[in-house]
Amino acid sequence: MSKNKVGDSVSTLDNKKLNRRNFIKRSAAIGVGTAAFGTASTGPTQAQGTQAQAIAWDYEADVVVLGAGATGLPAAIRARDLGASVIVVEQNFDIGGTMIHSNGNVSLGAGDAIQLRDLAGKNDPEGLITIAPVEPPEAMRDDPDLLFRDQTDWTVVNTGARAAYRYNNREVLRAWADNVAPVRQFLLDNYVKFTRISGTHNEGGLSRARRATAMFKLGPVTDVRAGTVTQEDAGRDADGKVLGHASRLSPVVMDDQRARGGRGVLGRGAAIARPLELSAKEKGVQFMLNRHMDEIIRESQLSGRVLGIRASYTPRRDPKTGEQFVSYGEFTGGEWAKGLIKDERLTVTIRARKAVIVGTGGHNGNPQFRAMFHPGGLEPSLTAKAWAWLGGPGRAADASGIIAGMNVGAGLDGMEQGYHNQSSRRIITVLGAMDAANLELPGAAHFPYRRAGGVNVGAAGFQHLIAVNQVGKRFFNEMRVTQQLGSSQYPQTGAIKKWNEYVQGDWRNCRPDAIKAVYDDNFAIDAALAINEGSQPPHFLPGPIWAIFDQAAVDRAKWNVNPPYTGDNGLFFKADTIEELAAAIRAGNEHQKVALTYLKETVARWNSFVAKGADPDFERGPDAPMHAIATPPYYAARIIIEWHDSCGGLRINGKAQVLDMKGQVIPGLYAGGEASGAHLMHGLGKACTHGYIAASNAVNERA
Ligand SMILES: Cc1cc2nc3c(=O)[nH]c(=O)nc-3n(C[C@H](O)[C@H](O)[C@H](O)COP(=O)(O)OP(=O)(O)OC[C@H]3O[C@@H](n4cnc5c(N)ncnc54)[C@H](O)[C@@H]3O)c2cc1C
Numbered sequence: 088m089s090k091n092k093v094g095d096s097v098s099t100l101d102n103k104k105l106n107r108r109n110f111i112k113r114s115a116a117i118g119v120g121t122a123a124f125g126t127a128s129t130g131p132t133q134a135q136g137t138q139a140q141a142i143a144w145d146y147e148a149d150v151v152v153l154g155a156g157a158t159g160l161p162a163a164i165r166a167r168d169l170g171a172s173v174i175v176v177e178q179n180f181d182i183g184g185t186m187i188h189s190n191g192n193v194s195l196g197a198g199d200a201i202q203l204r205d206l207a208g209k210n211d212p213e214g215l216i217t218i219a220p221v222e223p224p225e226a227m228r229d230d231p232d233l234l235f236r237d238q239t240d241w242t243v244v245n246t247g248a249r250a251a252y253r254y255n256n257r258e259v260l261r262a263w264a265d266n267v268a269p270v271r272q273f274l275l276d277n278y279v280k281f282t283r284i285s286g287t288h289n290e291g292g293l294s295r296a297r298r299a300t301a302m303f304k305l306g307p308v309t310d311v312r313a314g315t316v317t318q319e320d321a322g323r324d325a326d327g328k329v330l331g332h333a334s335r336l337s338p339v340v341m342d343d344q345r346a347r348g349g350r351g352v353l354g355r356g357a358a359i360a361r362p363l364e365l366s367a368k369e370k371g372v373q374f375m376l377n378r379h380m381d382e383i384i385r386e387s388q389l390s391g392r393v394l395g396i397r398a399s400y401t402p403r404r405d406p407k408t409g410e411q412f413v414s415y416g417e418f419t420g421g422e423w424a425k426g427l428i429k430d431e432r433l434t435v436t437i438r439a440r441k442a443v444i445v446g447t448g449g450h451n452g453n454p455q456f457r458a459m460f461h462p463g464g465l466e467p468s469l470t471a472k473a474w475a476w477l478g479g480p481g482r483a484a485d486a487s488g489i490i491a492g493m494n495v496g497a498g499l500d501g502m503e504q505g506y507h508n509q510s511s512r513r514i515i516t517v518l519g520a521m522d523a524a525n526l527e528l529p530g531a532a533h534f535p536y537r538r539a540g541g542v543n544v545g546a547a548g549f550q551h552l553i554a555v556n557q558v559g560k561r562f563f564n565e566m567r568v569t570q571q572l573g574s575s576q577y578p579q580t581g582a583i584k585k586w587n588e589y590v591q592g593d594w595r596n597c598r599p600d601a602i603k604a605v606y607d608d609n610f611a612i613d614a615a616l617a618i619n620e621g622s623q624p625p626h627f628l629p630g631p632i633w634a635i636f637d638q639a640a641v642d643r644a645k646w647n648v649n650p651p652y653t654g655d656n657g658l659f660f661k662a663d664t665i666e667e668l669a670a671a672i673r674a675g676n677e678h679q680k681v682a683l684t685y686l687k688e689t690v691a692r693w694n695s696f697v698a699k700g701a702d703p704d705f706e707r708g709p710d711a712p713m714h715a716i717a718t719p720p721y722y723a724a725r726i727i728i729e730w731h732d733s734c735g736g737l738r739i740n741g742k743a744q745v746l747d748m749k750g751q752v753i754p755g756l757y758a759g760g761e762a763s764g765a766h767l768m769h770g771l772g773k774a775c776t777h778g779y780i781a782a783s784n785a786v787n788e789r790a
Pocket residue numbers: 153154155156157158159176177178179183184185186187188189190191192193194288378379380381446447448449472473477484485487488523524759760761762769770771772774
């Protein structure tokens with residue numbers, strides 16, 4: 088029996104004690120579990136099976152969803168729509184996962200409702216969009232077969248000269264292609280609004296335009312059902328001006344999407360995550376926030392059904408004041424506060440009568456895990472996307488869902504694909520922050536943890552700085568440091584790009600000439616991660632990399648290096664001399680383990696090159712003007728090497744069931760999104776569909 092008596096420390100948002108009886112009563116009132124559907128409930132019930140004798144379950148539901156992001160939210164709603172009771176377990180203080188942090192571009196297709204709407208030249212029913220379709224009709228005539236062939240086309244080679252999805256798991260891809268059109272409709276049915284179709288998102292297939300962006304339109308009130316948002320919540324006005332703050336609704340300032348929807352149309356992950364959150368709460372999905380799944384429990388470790396999970400309490404706090412972060416739902420109250428289970432016990436167990444769905448995101452924030460597949464992944468200063476929002480080291484994309492699956496025998500799939508993917512490792516143009524989203528500003532609940540938005544200097548801005556490694560030596564031509572693989576590879580905006588002239592399945596797509604024309608791998612990341620004079624045994628890690636510049640650069644380029652774009656976050660420093668700057672970095676950054684011994688010498692050498700107008704070390708000069716670094720104060724800002732997309736994860740089949748190392752289904756265990764493998768495709772379109780497929784099948788498991 089559990090030592091925790093049911094209800095002991097379970098409280099509702101209105102602080103009423105919640106015992107088992109009134110939990111069920113309240114659940115029923117908001118639609119969770121009728122007798123016919125089964126109930127989500129608390130209380131030490133005994134489960135069947137070998138481990139069951141030992142486990143007193145604190146909660147139970149038909150389906151337990153791990154993670155409230157792009158996989159988890161659709162999975163939870165779909166399972167609930169099909170009559171299951173659902174508890175979502177989320178380690179973060181709020182709902183949305185990486186999805187809410189994203190740009191909200193959703194590539195689906197196969198003749199989905201938005202393609203058909205734009206093809207017919209129609210407007211959205213709410214009349215929020217004020218521009219005509221962006222794409223020509225021929226770019227939107229699509230079907231599941233065409234999409235499936237696109238995404239398994241052996242001839243597609245990306246700008247790193249790698250085959251992007253040649254070996255995608257064909258069973259998974261077939262199921263995906265058959266479900267994407269229903270998923271677009273499902274998203275629309277759950278309050279998500281979309282812009283016009285515009286281009287195709289990374290790995291969305293090259294034959295047709297398939298991307299629409301989740302949107303809100305500026306209005307007098309924020310009403311996610313109607314698709315409107317205030318400037319205050321969006322952080323931007325109708326003319327696209329950034330207002331200097333984010334919000335609790337959208338922890339990243341929303342993007343101006345007038346080109347895809349008209350004036351006042353804004354896109355961002357919040358425009359998909361918040362509508363799904365509200366719909367889920369309305370339908371009776373229960374959310375347990377601040378709760379990290381640590382263990383998936385199976386009848387016995389490597390055999391039998393999955394029975395449930397064990398999860399620990401993981402609240403997040405302001406590092407200075409100690410105040411606990413609260414979710415948008417708790418903060419806003421009313422209907423947004425529905426369905427939140429508050430429980431501060433250190434550990435709870437949750438029984439899944441039918442299935443557990445793993446939607447915990449990727450492994451790109453876990454250096455030990457990623458190093459199993461790419462030795463360069465061991466460097467701890469290499470951060471994952473949405474780093475600050477998800478909780479930083481040990482929390483953001485920590486691979487916990489994948490590891491928990493492996494602990495009950497799950498196999499892995501497609502781990503190799505992440506390391507050859509254009510959207511995986513990259514150096515970005517935002518300086519002095521934890522991750523790429525420089526418009527994560529005050530107003531977002533977790534901003535006190537992030538402490539600075541970062542300064543986006545753009546690729547051209549790198550002419551004003553030198554990039555140095557942990558000992559203060561330059562390592563590459565700065566103008567090429569942020570060059571990315573791939574953005575030209577796929578038709579990101581507008582119609583199918585001309586360069587492409589893609590013909591499905593035609594060998595000419597990958598003949599050497601074609602590859603050479605788009606090949607753009609310049610190895611800056613490899614240079615940044617190279618062993619250097621400060622690399623210490625036994626691992627010889629490279630350490631962080633730094634942008635070094637002076638006041639003249641700030642004035643010339645008009646960079647805003649003031650709060651909230653910079654802050655006391657260990658990633659941005661200012662000093663009157665180069666020696667003092669080097670000392671400040673050494674003392675103030677957690678990953679800087681050695682002195683920047685060469686920094687003064689490097690700056691002097693650089694200045695001598697500027698005087699001569701040539702850079703013999705890295706051949707800068709033809710790329711851009713060279714500027715001396717000689718006007719105090721001097722600045723250092725960390726250059727972020729980010730591991731953006733996490734590809735590879737739990738091995739699944741076309742039903743999103745997790746398979747073990749012999750290829751056998753693990754009964755009661757499902758997975759999708761970045762926690763799953765062998766479907767190399769960026770983001771939301773993949774994850775939402777996986778979640779939908781997983782739930783559609785999970786509800787059919789016997790209870
Ligand atoms: C800046 C940015 C822009 C992007 N733009 C786009 C875009 O425009 N289009 C696109 O398609 N994709 C985009 N992406 C990528 C996209 O957001 C992700 O690929 C997608 O959200 C992954 O979905 P997921 O369900 O696998 O993970 P997530 O959405 O991250 O959800 C996983 C959730 O699980 C939680 N979790 C993790 N471990 C545990 C645990 N042990 N217990 C409980 N909870 C746990 C996490 O806190 C998180 O909330 C972008 C990402 C970023 C950061």
